[in-house]
Amino acid sequence: MNNRFENGKIVVAIRAARAAIGWNQQEFADRMGVAKSTVARIETLEIAAKGDFVLRALRTFREAGVEVDISAAQGLPLLISDLTVNHAIKSLADDGNRRSDRRVGIASLLPKEKD
Numbered sequence: 001m002n003n004r005f006e007n008g009k010i011v012v013a014i015r016a017a018r019a020a021i022g023w024n025q026q027e028f029a030d031r032m033g034v035a036k037s038t039v040a041r042i043e044t045l046e047i048a049a050k051g052d053f054v055l056r057a058l059r060t061f062r063e064a065g066v067e068v069d070i071s072a073a074q075g076l077p078l079l080i081s082d083l084t085v086n087h088a089i090k091s092l093a094d095d096g097n098r099r100s101d102r103r104v105g106i107a108s109l110l111p112k113e114k115d
Helices: 003-021 025-032 036-043 051-063 082-093
Strands: 066-068 078-080
Touching: 003 025, 003 036, 003 051, 003 066, 003 078, 003 082, 025 036, 025 051, 051 066
Parallel strands: none
Antiparallel strands: 066 078
16 A cells, blocks of 8 residues: 555544544644644644654553554454443533533433443
């Protein structure tokens, strides 16, 4: 495969994993110890992610409950832990995480947790 495809696959992996965890670019950059502009430039293919960045990103995602297999022969498998899914659901249900004009009581629309 060509470099453009490989770089694109890495970008898709980063963006998908960030979304699954619920991190914006700044939160991810903070965890990676880089500037937000670095993450933005990588995610828009302005620069290629270096090997050490990719390895740190994969480790960071794994520690947050998302396993990304960028070496898969086809596609881009992501395995998201139940803990991470539950955390995302709780975060989405928290109206405090929404703009004031978007607080609509989402929690009431989600299924109740079983004891």
